[in-house]
Amino acid sequence: MNFKGLSLDQAPPISAPLRFILSAPLFIFLASVILFFSDVSALNRYSNEGIALVHTFTLGVFTMIMLGAMQQMLPVLAGVSFKKAKLVATITHATLSIGTLFMVYGFLRSTTLYMSIAAAFLSVAFFTFLVAAMLAVKEIKFFNPTVRAIRHAIYMLVIVVLLGLYLLGSHASLNIGAYQINLSEIHAVLGIFGFAGILIIGVAFQVLPMFYVAPAFKAFCVKYVVKYVLTGTLLFIILNVSFPAFSFLGKAVIALFFLAFSSVIPKKMYLRKRKVRDVTSWFWWLASITLFLGLSSWMIDEVTTTDLSPYSALFIGLGFLLSILNAMVYKIIAFLVWFHLNAKGYMTIPTMKEMIDEKLMIGQFLLHTVAIISFSMALHVEMLLKAGALFLGLSALLLFYNLLSVALVYVKTMKREPDFVMPSMR
Amino acid sequence: MSSIKEYLSTDHRACDDIFAAMEDKASSSLKETTSLCQEFCDAMEHHFQMEERVMFPEFEMKTGMTQGPTEMMRMEHTQMRSLMSQLKEAIDTDNSTKFFGLTETLMIYMQQHNMKEEQMLYNMAEQHLSAESQRVIDMMDSLIVE
Numbered sequence: 001m002n003f004k005g006l007s008l009d010q011a012p013p014i015s016a017p018l019r020f021i022l023s024a025p026l027f028i029f030l031a032s033v034i035l036f037f038s039d040v041s042a043l044n045r046y047s048n049e050g051i052a053l054v055h056t057f058t059l060g061v062f063t064m065i066m067l068g069a070m071q072q073m074l075p076v077l078a079g080v081s082f083k084k085a086k087l088v089a090t091i092t093h094a095t096l097s098i099g100t101l102f103m104v105y106g107f108l109r110s111t112t113l114y115m116s117i118a119a120a121f122l123s124v125a126f127f128t129f130l131v132a133a134m135l136a137v138k139e140i141k142f143f144n145p146t147v148r149a150i151r152h153a154i155y156m157l158v159i160v161v162l163l164g165l166y167l168l169g170s171h172a173s174l175n176i177g178a179y180q181i182n183l184s185e186i187h188a189v190l191g192i193f194g195f196a197g198i199l200i201i202g203v204a205f206q207v208l209p210m211f212y213v214a215p216a217f218k219a220f221c222v223k224y225v226v227k228y229v230l231t232g233t234l235l236f237i238i239l240n241v242s243f244p245a246f247s248f249l250g251k252a253v254i255a256l257f258f259l260a261f262s263s264v265i266p267k268k269m270y271l272r273k274r275k276v277r278d279v280t281s282w283f284w285w286l287a288s289i290t291l292f293l294g295l296s297s298w299m300i301d302e303v304t305t306t307d308l309s310p311y312s313a314l315f316i317g318l319g320f321l322l323s324i325l326n327a328m329v330y331k332i333i334a335f336l337v338w339f340h341l342n343a344k345g346y347m348t349i350p351t352m353k354e355m356i357d358e359k360l361m362i363g364q365f366l367l368h369t370v371a372i373i374s375f376s377m378a379l380h381v382e383m384l385l386k387a388g389a390l391f392l393g394l395s396a397l398l399l400f401y402n403l404l405s406v407a408l409v410y411v412k413t414m415k416r417e418p419d420f421v422m423p424s425m426r
Numbered sequence: 427m428s429s430i431k432e433y434l435s436t437d438h439r440a441c442d443d444i445f446a447a448m449e450d451k452a453s454s455s456l457k458e459t460t461s462l463c464q465e466f467c468d469a470m471e472h473h474f475q476m477e478e479r480v481m482f483p484e485f486e487m488k489t490g491m492t493q494g495p496t497e498m499m500r501m502e503h504t505q506m507r508s509l510m511s512q513l514k515e516a517i518d519t520d521n522s523t524k525f526f527g528l529t530e531t532l533m534i535y536m537q538q539h540n541m542k543e544e545q546m547l548y549n550m551a552e553q554h555l556s557a558e559s560q561r562v563i564d565m566m567d568s569l570i571v572e
Contacts, residue, residue, distance in 0.1 A: 076538050079546045142549040210537040213446040273446035274533075276453050276526065335534040342505065351527025352534070 012071050012081065014340040016089035018407055020068025021329050023097060025400035027060025028322075032393035034108070035375075040382050045188075045309055046181070051171075052107035057317055059100040059122070062196055065325045067092060067129055069332060070150065070199075077206070078147045080139040088132040095125035103168065115172035119165055126161040130154065145222040149202020152226045156194035156233075163187040182240050185247075192316060193254050194233045200324055201225060201261055208265075211331065212281060214272035217264070228257055248302040255295045262291035262320075279361040283327035286369060290319020314375050318392075326368065326399065330361065333403050337410045345418030355406045360398060367395035430481065430555060431548035433563050437476070438540045441469050445536075449529050456522045463517055467510045468571070474503045476566040481551060484562055488554045495547050502539045506532065 034053050042049045071089060075081040082088050099121030106114030133154050140147060164187055170176055205222050208214040236250025265288035269281055294315030301308035334352040341349045374388030428436075448462040482496040509532045516525035555562055 076541050077545055079542070142545060144545060147545070206541065210442075210540065211533065213442045273443055274449060275446070276449045276529075331534065335531075335538075338531055339535070339538075347508070351524065352530040353523065353527035 012075070012085035012089065014336055014410065016085055017068045017072045017332070017336060019089065019093045020064050021333050022400070022403055022407060023093065024061045024064045024325075024329065025396045025403065027056055027064065027100065028396035028399070029393055030060065030104070031056040032389045032396055034104070035392065036386055036389035038385065038389075040378055040385050043310065044307070045313065046184075048107040048110050052104045054313065054317075055100065055107075056104050057322070058191060059096065059103070062317075062321055062325065064093075064096060065329060066196065066199060067096070069328065070133065070154075072332065072336070073203070074133075074136055074150070077144075077150070078137075078140045079142070080136045082132045082136050084132070088128055092125050092129045095121045095128070099125055107171075112172045112174060115168060119168045119172060122161075122168070123165060126157070130158055130161070145225065146202045146206045148226050149198050149205070152230065153195050153199040153202070156190055156198065160187060160191040160195050163190070179241075182244065186237050186240055189236055189251070189254070190233055192321075193229065193258065196321055197258060198226065198229050200321070203328075204261075204265075204324075207328075208268050208272075208284075211274075212269065212272040212278070213274040214268040217268075221260075221264075225257075229254065232257065248299075251302065252299065255299050258291060259295050262288050262295065265291075279358065279365055280327035280330050282365055283323045283368075286365075286372075287320045287323040287327075290315040290323065290372065294320055310379060311376065314372065318375065319372050323368070326364075329399075329403065330356065333406045337406050341410060341413050344414075346413055347419040349413060350409055355409050356402050357405075360402055364395050364398040364402060367391050367398060371395055428563065430551050430559055430562055431544065433566065434473070434476070434481070434548060435540075435544050437473050438544070441466070441473060441536075444469050445529070445533065449526075452517075452522065452525055452529075456517055456520055456525060459525075460517055463513055467514070470506065470510060472569070472571050474507070475571055476569055478503065479572075480565045480569060481555075481562060484555055484558065485547075485551050489550075495542075495550070499539070499543065499547060502535070506535060506539070509535065 031053060034049075034056060038049060038053070043053065044050050045054065068089075071082055071085060099118050102114045102121060103118035106112070106118055137151050137154060140151070143151075163183055167180065167184055167187060170180060202225070205217050205225075209216045232250060232253035235253055236247060239250045240247040265284055269284055269288075272281075294312045294317075297308040297311035297315065301312065334355045337355065338349055338352055368391075371388050371391035374384045374391060378385035378388055444462065444466045448459055448466045451462050452459040478500060482500070486492045486496055509528055513525065513528050513532070516522075516528060552559070
């Protein structure tokens with residue numbers, strides 16, 4: 001029987017998740033710089049500039065946070081930890097960061113050499129993480145819907161990465177095949193819904209009822225979520241490859257579920273028993289609204305001639321995913337610092353609310369929201385692209401400052417003698 | 427007949443409900459939160475003792491593991507007891523910043539603790555104590571807090 005997850009000293013060292021969390025705002029800032037110097041007309045999903053921008057978010061921000069968080073969550077939720085956690089974190093973080101930078105620069109400059117270097121670094125990053133994650137998942141003894149969702153997300157990530165590396169390789173070798181568009185669509189849909197979406201929903205099943213004391217999710221929804229989304233994604237892949245004209249049916253199945261999820265969040269948040277002001281709950285509200293807008297544009301895009309894909313990317317990526325991850329990193333980082341200091345025998349630690357200034361959190365939330373609103377109107381009023389980029393950049397810097405100030409509490413406290421030395425720490 | 431897991435998990439949610447009511451009251455008047463805070467601390471203490479005096483010893487006796495997960499859970503109970511006594515101090519000194527800082531910390535500490543118990547320890551307990559399940563629940567049910 002495995003009890004590792006129950007033991008404090010088996011939890012990964014704090015530096016493992018921290019480096020992922022602190023890097024994410026820097027990549028958001030990088031994305032804001034790219035957006036500031038971009039031209040609206042050049043930003044479509046198949047242009048090199050568009051690919052660079054999208055992957056600054058998907059790799060540098062979303063994947064960065066999720067890989068860091070998963071190393072932290074598996075011990076608590078499933079009782080298993082990564083073997084050689086620090087080494088895995090060091091290799092994954094370094095190669096993911098370098099690989100993303102090379103990829104972004106490679107696409108912005110259309111330099112195939114940098115794309116090849118990016119492919120090499122990203123292969124190492126994902127190979128290291130996925131092998132460690134799959135070895136850990138193999139050890140899980142007790143499954144619940146959240147753990148099942150995490151396992152599903154890890155397997156989905158394997159497919160997303162393989163497709164991504166193939167697509168990156170074809171760009172690097174200037175060998176764009178006939179199936180490039182189909183494969184990139186499958187890559188995107190599996191990445192956003194199969195990996196990130198399912199992971200977030202799985203975690204929401206736990207986080208909302210527990211941390212916000214919100215009503216639990218309906219049993220059938222919790223039970224069948226993985227099967228349902230898996231069916232939708234498989235249907236989408238099969239139709240996309242065999243009958244592209246009907247691939248919207250696969251999309252519809254996926255969208256229907258996520259629409260239901262977007263409508264359930266406000267209900268849960270409204271009915272939550274924990275009513276005290278909590279800025280992170282505002283991010284959940286925003287995520288719910290933008291997810292609804294994003295999915296609506298994604299579906300309407302199928303029946304109109306107007307290209308609505310920039311809206312679905314904006315609302316689902318920057319709105320839904322980034323808002324929820326933003327809320328989660330605030331909760332995770334403050335707790336990690338408190339938890340690790342406490343475990344090391346420090347008793348007089350600032351409380352979690354004292355670590356981050358609430359006014360600055362509210363400021364960051366407002367900048368993030370205004371950035372999304374500005375971008376949503378940028379297709380009509382071009383100067384709003386620059387304004388949105390400015391707001392997003394400021395939001396990223398403020399997020400970085402807020403997170404860093406928590407990390408510094410850890411560094412400062414560690415410099416003094418602990419109040420109490422636990423027998424096991426001697 | 428409910429299982430050990432169901433019984434103790436339901437009690438977790440009951441403690442969460444009192445916690446939420448306590449926070450809600452504190453946001454309007456910290457001074458008037460004393461009785462709800464006491465109610466919350468009593469409910470938590472009752473839960474801790476159901477585990478420490480009934481379920482954990484039964485589990486340890488059956489499995490022979492005294493230094494394993496139950497030991498870790500006892501340590502976390504001690505941490506939460508310390509946070510709860512600080513909560514009372516914050517009310518006594520009318521320090522609402524401290525109070526809400528502590529509730530935030532306690533909330534997350536409590537939930538990660540609950541996750542470990544509900545996801546792992548209670549499942550293990552069900553496996554090992556399936557035959558004695560009803561007796562263990564009855565003993566927990568009739569426990570008088572010391």
